Amino acid sequence: xxxxxxxxxxxxxxxxxxAGSRLxxxxxxxxxxxxxxxxxxxxxxxxxxxxxxxLDYNCPFCKKAAPDLERTVKEDGKIRLVYKxxxxxTEASVYGAQMALAAKxxxxxxxxxxxLMAIPGRGVSKEQMAAAVRASxxxxxxxxxxxxxxxxxxxxxxxxxxxxxxxxxxxxTPTYLIGPFRTSTLDYAGSKQAFAEARRxxxxx
Amino acid sequence: MAGQDGMTGHSLAKALRWGxxxxxxxxxxxxxATEAAGFxxxxxxxxxxxxxxxxxxRAASGALLLRWTVEPGNYLYRDSLEATRDGAPxxxxxxxxxxxxxxxFGVVQIFPRDVEASAGGLEGTGTLRVAYQGCSETxxxxxxxxRLVDLASLAIEQxxxxxxxxxxxxxxxxxxxxxxxxxxxxxxxESDGIASLFQGSLGWTMLAFLGFGLLLALTPCVFPMIPIxxxxxxxxxxxxxxxxxxxxxxxxxxxxxxxxxxxxxxxxWSGASLQAALQTPLALGVSAAIFTLLALSMFGLFxxxxxxxxxxRLTGRGTGGSLGGAALVGFGSALIVGPCVTPPLAGAMLYxxxxxxxxxxxxxxxxxxxxxGLPLMLVGAFGPALLPRGxxxxxxxxxxxGVVFLAVAILLAGRLLPPPATLALLGVLLVGxxxxxxxFDRLTAASGAAARLARGGGMAxxxxxxxxxxxxxxxxxxxxxxxxxASAPAASQGEDTAVTVASSDGFDRAVAEAxxxxxxxxxILVDVTAAWCSVCRSNEQVLAGPELRAxxxxxxxVTADVTHTNAETRALMERFRIVGPPxxxxxxxxxxxxxxxxxxxxxxxxxxxxxLDAAGA
Numbered sequence: 001x002x003x004x005x006x007x008x009x010x011x012x013x014x015x016x017x018x019a020g021s022r023l024x025x026x027x028x029x030x031x032x033x034x035x036x037x038x039x040x041x042x043x044x045x046x047x048x049x050x051x052x053x054x055l056d057y058n059c060p061f062c063k064k065a066a067p068d069l070e071r072t073v074k075e076d077g078k079i080r081l082v083y084k085x086x087x088x089x090t091e092a093s094v095y096g097a098q099m100a101l102a103a104k105x106x107x108x109x110x111x112x113x114x115x116l117m118a119i120p121g122r123g124v125s126k127e128q129m130a131a132a133v134r135a136s137x138x139x140x141x142x143x144x145x146x147x148x149x150x151x152x153x154x155x156x157x158x159x160x161x162x163x164x165x166x167x168x169x170x171x172x173t174p175t176y177l178i179g180p181f182r183t184s185t186l187d188y189a190g191s192k193q194a195f196a197e198a199r200r201x202x203x204x205x
Numbered sequence: 206m207a208g209q210d211g212m213t214g215h216s217l218a219k220a221l222r223w224g225x226x227x228x229x230x231x232x233x234x235x236x237x238a239t240e241a242a243g244f245x246x247x248x249x250x251x252x253x254x255x256x257x258x259x260x261x262x263r264a265a266s267g268a269l270l271l272r273w274t275v276e277p278g279n280y281l282y283r284d285s286l287e288a289t290r291d292g293a294p295x296x297x298x299x300x301x302x303x304x305x306x307x308x309x310f311g312v313v314q315i316f317p318r319d320v321e322a323s324a325g326g327l328e329g330t331g332t333l334r335v336a337y338q339g340c341s342e343t344x345x346x347x348x349x350x351x352r353l354v355d356l357a358s359l360a361i362e363q364x365x366x367x368x369x370x371x372x373x374x375x376x377x378x379x380x381x382x383x384x385x386x387x388x389x390x391x392x393x394x395e396s397d398g399i400a401s402l403f404q405g406s407l408g409w410t411m412l413a414f415l416g417f418g419l420l421l422a423l424t425p426c427v428f429p430m431i432p433i434x435x436x437x438x439x440x441x442x443x444x445x446x447x448x449x450x451x452x453x454x455x456x457x458x459x460x461x462x463x464x465x466x467x468x469x470x471x472x473x474w475s476g477a478s479l480q481a482a483l484q485t486p487l488a489l490g491v492s493a494a495i496f497t498l499l500a501l502s503m504f505g506l507f508x509x510x511x512x513x514x515x516x517x518r519l520t521g522r523g524t525g526g527s528l529g530g531a532a533l534v535g536f537g538s539a540l541i542v543g544p545c546v547t548p549p550l551a552g553a554m555l556y557x558x559x560x561x562x563x564x565x566x567x568x569x570x571x572x573x574x575x576x577x578g579l580p581l582m583l584v585g586a587f588g589p590a591l592l593p594r595g596x597x598x599x600x601x602x603x604x605x606x607g608v609v610f611l612a613v614a615i616l617l618a619g620r621l622l623p624p625p626a627t628l629a630l631l632g633v634l635l636v637g638x639x640x641x642x643x644x645f646d647r648l649t650a651a652s653g654a655a656a657r658l659a660r661g662g663g664m665a666x667x668x669x670x671x672x673x674x675x676x677x678x679x680x681x682x683x684x685x686x687x688x689x690x691a692s693a694p695a696a697s698q699g700e701d702t703a704v705t706v707a708s709s710d711g712f713d714r715a716v717a718e719a720x721x722x723x724x725x726x727x728x729i730l731v732d733v734t735a736a737w738c739s740v741c742r743s744n745e746q747v748l749a750g751p752e753l754r755a756x757x758x759x760x761x762x763v764t765a766d767v768t769h770t771n772a773e774t775r776a777l778m779e780r781f782r783i784v785g786p787p788x789x790x791x792x793x794x795x796x797x798x799x800x801x802x803x804x805x806x807x808x809x810x811x812x813x814x815x816x817l818d819a820a821g822a
Contacts, residue, residue, distance in 0.1 A: 089338065089348060172346050
């Protein structure tokens with residue numbers, strides 16, 4: 001009880017702060033994209049550079065680049081990674097995104113995300129995705145419950161991602177926003193370069 | 206309920222974090238403003254035009270011709286070209302595509318240049334819906350496109366497309382259940398047996414953990430608590446009544462259970478690893494100090510060393526033992542049995558950390574501690590009748606327990622000290638107590654049997670102690686094999702396939718090495734162990750046994766040594782969400798844990814074999 005009370009209070013304070021920033025910041029959309037509190041994150045939450053990854057679970061290039069991105073984020077140690085589930089390619093992609101986001105409620109987003117990203121190809125069916133999620137070791141009963149209980153929240157987030165991608169004119173998956181940059185090709189060397197450049201720009205500003 | 210609670214907390218906490226950041230330094234505002242200018246494209250060509258355009262025409266035969274213009278550098282997937290009329294599929298005549306064989310994506314047919322498809326039987330009026338999808342060679346896949354072709358005028362307009370418009374709306378529609386949930390085994394129950402305990406009602410959860418605690422009380426790792434408790438009661442001396450003894454034992458047990466409850470609460474609050482918290486140098490150091498103080502009070506040194514008031518509090522003279530002292534010892538005892546209770550703790554912890562439901566996690570672990578402590582109440586009930594009541598024997602017994610307490614303090618400190626130092630300390634303790642108990646006393650012809658026995662026992666202890674000190678000087682680590690260094694190769698022989706690491710980076714390097722070695726592509730066995738973890742020793746014996754030796758010799762192994770608690774070992778444990786040793790699991794060549802391969806706690810040959818089979822190792 002006390003904890004909930006505390007968090008409600010803290011939430012109110014935080015909401016006030018966010019509202020303030022929304023009024024002050026010019027780029028409303030950009031701020032929302034970088035700091036959507038509902039979007040799953042990885043890497044270092046206090047990192048000095050943020051990468052926003054717009055991904056689809058049926059996007060072959062996303063899957064190809066995923067290990068390189070994870071490796072860069074891990075090795076660097078100061079990168080904040082924001083996942084934007086942007087299921088645009090197939091209907092199964094939507095299904096995969098819903099499961100991954102539902103897993104977030106039990107702290108299992110990255111587990112499901114990696115399980116789905118690990119299925120190669122572009123024509124992955126819902127059944128294949130469900131099998132991968134089953135094998136990921138996630139609490140399925142919980143996932144099922146969260147999927148139902150939070151259907152509205154998940155749907156809202158997916159739509160918000162969609163709108164955000166549209167607002168900055170993204171063409172397809174994958175798209176990575178690294179600091180002020182946007183790219184769709186990301187390999188290990190390239191991503192290191194991009195992060196270095198983004199840091200350089202940030203320092204110059 | 207718990208789920209909703211947890212999520213609310215989670216997102217709020219996250220919001221809070223960002224909010225505080227925004228308040229504290231306004232840096233997000235600055236970042237937002239500077240980046241608001243728009244994202245510049247760093248690598249991708251800024252393709253502004255449509256990569257694909259669709260046109261429709263009528264052939265002389267009356268068939269409908271669909272023509273896609275493909276901008277250079279892009280391609281359409283052949284199988285994505287589809288047409289429907291009033292929801293019914295219309296067969297399209299598509300030319301053979303170019304075969305693209307990508308190791309990552311498999312074999313697909315693509316159209317990297319303009320392509321034409323035709324469909325017959327589409328005379329008259331109506332609307333044809335045409336869908337297509339493609340990618341750019343630069344590595345970006347475009348969303349599927351849909352166009353509506355008016356069959357009479359052949360005018361083309363954008364179709365109201367979008368996957369998101371429908372499926373994400375239907376709340377229950379895309380549940381896991383609708384996609385083969387019937388065939389979905391409760392895999393959780395198999396791999397994380399303890400976690401399933403939480404799926405029942407709260408009452409059953411609590412009962413189950415109480416039962417688990419009772420079972421744990423029967424394992425050897427709780428036995429050290431018995432002499433500790435007995436020692437505590439002995440210290441109270443003559444004033445100890447049966448009733449007082451029970452009260453003291455109750456305080457001890459409650460404090461022990463409380464320590465676990467606290468750990469559960471911390472886990473629920475912060476999601477932090479439990480044993481990382483318990484095994485911090487501070488916690489261990491404080492506990493070691495407590496036991497040292499207790500030991501000194503057993504030797505009667507306390508009255509001199511401490512202010513009378515504090516001494517009286519701690520030793521509880523006159524009142525038959527103080528409740529506070531008993532509780533203090535109980536709390537410290539929770540640390541001693543740490544590694545033994547790893548499996549149930551892991552279950553409770555994972556639950557508490559995953560749901561953020563601190564209350565349930567704390568209550569469950571409290572019940573666990575209570576279960577572990579209940580049998581100890583027997584000691585409390587019958588102790589006073591069995592323990593000496595006064596005279597020389599009482600003094601002797603107190604001294605004996607003083608030695609036990611010192612040993613406990615050394616073992617606790619040993620989790621921080623290098624193993625040889627621990628060995629040396631134990632050796633010194635043994636030699637010292639040997640002197641204390643008469644091991645070096647001169648025997649005369651008149652000496653009685655008791656004195657002779659004491660001399661014999663003391664000499665044996667002194668000899669063992671001396672051996673330990675010699676072993677420590679030689680760098681030995683195992684108190685049961687202090688002279689192992691004398692037979693040099695034995696130590697390294699059995700472990701030639703295993704690389705020992707103590708950090709997340711080291712783990713990555715070891716995995717990369719193993720993956721590059723002859724066992725390329727095979728799973729890698731990861732053994733999380735610590736020098737102070739007794740169950741780990743027996744696990745190692747299982748692994749080295751004849752049934753598994755041959756099989757494991759082909760398998761790369763990485764030993765994660767978390768003997769020393771520091772930022773690196775903590776990060777390593779948190780990475781794999783390990784609560785503490787012992788844990789055994791398999792990772793793939795990329796260092797990712799293979800789901801369902803984890804064994805927490807003691808292992809058996811059958812269990813390992815099963816996991817190896819499942820992982821194809």
